[in-house]
Amino acid sequence: MTIRRLCGVLRVRGTTELALALLLGASFAALPVVALLPSLWGFVAATAVTYLADEALHVRAPAFVRRLAALHLDRTMRFAVRTVMLLALAARLDAPDAVLVAGLAVFSAHYAMMTCYTAVHHAVRRRRVLPLVVRNLDMSELPVPPQPSAFFYRRYLRKLLHLDLPAHAGLLVAAATGSERAAYAGFALTLATTAAALLAVLAQYRTARRMPAREEVLAAVNRQLTGYRLQVALYFSFAAVSRDFMYQVNMWIETLEQLDLRPVIILRERASFRYLSRTWIPVVCVPRADDLAELDLSAVRVVLYPGNAGKNVHMLRFAEAKHVFIGHGDSDKLASSNRVSKVYDEIWVAGRAGRDRYQRVRHAISDSAIVEVGRPQLSPIRLHADHAPGPVPVVLYAPTWEGWSDDDCHTSLIPMGVPLIEKLLAENVRIIYKPHPLTGKRSAEAAAADRMIRDLLRADNNERHGAAEAEAAEAAARPRLKEIQARLDELAGRHRGDDAEQLRTSRVPDRAAAAEWQELRAEWHRVFWESRGPLRHNVITRQLPALYDCFNQADLLISDVSSVVADFVASLKPYVLTNAHDLSDAEFRAAYTTAGGAYLLDRACTRLPAILTAVRSPHPDPMTPARHTLKHYVLGPDHPTSLQRFNTAVNTLASRAETEGVQGGAGVAA
Template sequence: MTFRWLCGVLRVRGKTDLFLVFLFAAGFAALPVFALLPSLWGFAAASAVTYAVDEVLHTRAPAFVRRLAALQLTRTMRFAVRTVMLLALADRMDAPGAVLVAALAVFSVHLGLVILYTAVHHAIRRRRVLPVVVRNLDMSGAGIPQSPPALLYRRFLRKLLHLDLPAHAGLLTALAAGAWQPAGIGFAVTAGLAVAAVAALLGQLRRARRMPPDDEVIAELNRQLAGYRPEVALYFSFASVSRDFMYQVNMWIETLEQLDRRPLIILRERASFRYLGRTSIPVVCVPKADDVAQLELPELRVVLYPGNAGKNVHMLRVAEAKHVFIGHGDSDKLASSNRVSKVYDEIWVAGRAGRDRYQRVRHAISDSAIVEVGRPQLSSIRLHADHVPGPVPTVLYAPTWEGWSDDDCHTSLIPMGVALVERLLAENVRVLYKPHPLTGKRSRAAAEADRAVRELLRADNERRDARDAQEAEAVIAAARPRLAEIQARLGELSGRLTGDDAQQLRDARVPAGDGEAEWHELRAEWHRLFWESRGPVRHQVIIRQLPTLYACFDQADMLISDVSSVVADFVASLKPYVLTNANDLPDQDFRAAYTTAGGAYLLDRDCTRLPEILRSVREPAHDPMAPERRVLKEYVLGPDRPTSMERFNTAVNALAEKATAEQAERLAEGEEQRVVVGA
């Protein structure tokens, strides 16, 4: 418990990171001690430790580094502490006054140049902030200058502060040798490099002043949009956007790419743009509402919204288009039948269950505004009949997150997650643990339960691998280079560009159209290698984009989850699934409250039903909920024929034609009024 508490307080992930934190603290604590003794070699060793561990922690434990910054122990402050301690050491070792004065002058100049460099860097960065960021449109005509070299521009503070190393090394060498020439050389190198860096960046500032005005950039974007003529737009905004929310957009990309009409993706936050998945669809990120109003989209007929957000109103003003809420999953949560949805022309749901869910919102949503389109994303999920079980049952535990407040807390992780995983391990099953991306972001209790579950799975993996641990690690290590190679190539094929937003806009081009087949082949190979290298019995904690949620579906014999869209999607596989009933409601009441509970096994808070539930996996003939799942699948997700993609495409075409007809009527009425006024 103490270990987990320390990891939580210090924002580190495990024993290695915790050891590095203690080593880091010990190194800084030793600096004043060795400076005052004085002990030259002790100080040199402690200083080297602080330099090295500081860099490692930036990579391994960025959350800990951010915690230090919040306590005003920033990187600059840490460098200043080392410098002050070095000057104290030199004074205690009776260094000549001239050397001390020179050292103080050089370090002061170095710090001043760091401040000047930072000011120039910020000036360049401000000038390079443009009103839009674009992907998959040719923006070469915008006249955006090349970004500064990465050596000068990226992670500049780390590089600049490290220019004090020659001065530090020179002074320490001089103190050891009793000759002061090394100190002079080190001082000269530090000062010279700092001056050269500032001069080089000032030259880049002159180039940044040639950035085009915002109006010209938007005008060039409108010229490109006029050539592309988008008819359907996916519009996404989220106030606290990060990579954790981008699944709401990424899940719709392949569906949009298969539409008959030309699609466009419009994002509102720059952070979301960085986490967009691979697509050939033009993408426009427009952070400001005034700039959204300047987009010229005369042929836009349908706007799709995967989420409810305040910034949606900036697009809802477009009267020529029809506005549709498509959501990002078919869930029984109240948020999936929000009264706010009344602002849209239509609401598209997967099946009859979605329509019935909106009927609960009385006098708000018209039944005629609801259209059943299925879930096109689920076409790749392997059916229960095609699943090949492994040597031990595989259970996917995918709890939802804690919500924005305790009133919204639907997660089983806090009240029963740790006990559930302990019982699963006692039942000798393989656990795939995939928490919601936002788990622990608001609730400390959820974060602690998440860490406890991960530790249980790690310890059980060690127990299972006790006999052949080296062989298991060797297999994983052998697959790691190829997995990394595939991920690097997938990154190239994704269309993501390097550099700041202005550089990405400058380099934006219309995609060549090739690479799609390679993309799918590489993703399939990555998943195959990953699961083969991990073996059929090791537990896995899935927190990255790969493996995907649906790949985890294909591996699992059973899902255990909370009320969420994950359950509705898993229904497509027809495999057994479990809903957690943490409040121990009577089964009848729970099933009446949640549609997806109709085909689920219900698990009580103490998990006493778990052994009996697992019989449906161990003894497939003993699966009393199988008929209920078949009925529920059509009710929740709609019929298999026509396919979801066909129904979704038909709905887009029908609504686009309706919007076109209404616009033609408005134009005809306007023309008639002008004729009457003219007469």
């Protein structure tokens, strides 16, 4: 328990990171002691440990390093402490005054040049910030200089600080041998390399001054958009860009690519590109509202909104277009029938359940504004009849997050997540645990429960028969998975360049790459699941494996009130809804539509054994008829297909916007 508390306080994970943190603290504490004794070899050992532990922590425990910076013990301060202790050691060892003065001057000059380097580096970065970033438009006409060399551009402070190593080594060698020449050689090397780095970044600044002006960039993008003749825009904004919210956009990409009309994706946060999936659709990221107002979007007839956000008002002001809230999933949460949705011309829902959900928000949403279009993105989900069970039942536990407030908190993690996993482990099942990307964002209790569940699954994996062979299989598959992921990132247009480099290299993509993308994703999933074997538990936290592929692996879903459940209904597989507040079955089913085909699990999980027995073959599953009825109610009919209905809705609304625009123009002319 003490180790766990220390890990929590220091923000490290596991005993290895804790040992590194304690080692760093102990070695820095030892520096003044061995410097004042004085002990040359003790100082050499302590200094080496500080360097190595510092580097290891930057790689393994970045949260701990950030906490040190918040306490004014950042990397620069740690290097400065090491330097001061070195000079103190040299003085205690009676080093010549000339060497001490030269050392002080060299280290002072080194830090001064680092300050200048930082100022110039920031100036280069500011120069390379453009009003917008694009993907899949040909921006070759813009004279954007290439990004500075990554060697000088990325993690520059980390590299600059280590340029003091020659001076440190030279002074220590001089102290050990009595040769002043070693000290001066180290001083000269530190000064020369630091000065060379400063000259290099000054040359980069000279290049960065040739960046095109804001007006020139906007004009070039508008020319490309005019040539593309966009008609439909998917608009997305979310403030918490440190997390992967782009699943709300990515789920719609394949649907947009199959529309009759020409789509474009408009984003508002630069970090969104980090998580954007592959697409040939033009993508424009415009952080500032003033720049968005200068984009030529006059040809857009339909704007689709997958999320409600404050910045939506910047797009809603375009009166020529029709604005539609499409959401990012149908759930029984209050947010899925928000009164804010009244600002849109139409609200598109999957099935009758979505219409009824909005009708419960009385005097807010007109029934004529609601259109049932299905869920086009659910086609990859395999039906229960096509599922081949493995040697043990596979249970997918996909809890939702804790919400922005307690009023909207539907997660089962806090009240029952840990005991649920413990009881599942006692039932000899294989668990796939996929928490919501925002888990722990607001609640420390949810974050703690999430960590405990991961620890339980890890421990059970280690205790299972053949654990060593399974870990070897995972390790063997890792290079191939990494290779496929690198190619997927390349096809998606992800690279390590800055925004200006993204715009400079933007070109119209080859649509044939979509086939390669699908093949690689299928291979990635195949390699991943085969390497995991049929018995090991899995914790899924990244974009891959995808949620719907986890659906296809599972025999049973356990989840909370969320859109995950509504999507899983498409499989017709059995699923369980957590009733964390122990409402009566009648109350719970009346409150939440998706409970109509669900088994309900009480907070104490006493029903879990009976539920698992009911869904295991050869036992008849009593909820099967209810799930068939619910699927039609929640997701709509199978024919015409959801994609056809969605495409028809887009075409119809675009025609209406065009007609009203022509009539409005004629009225103004009259």
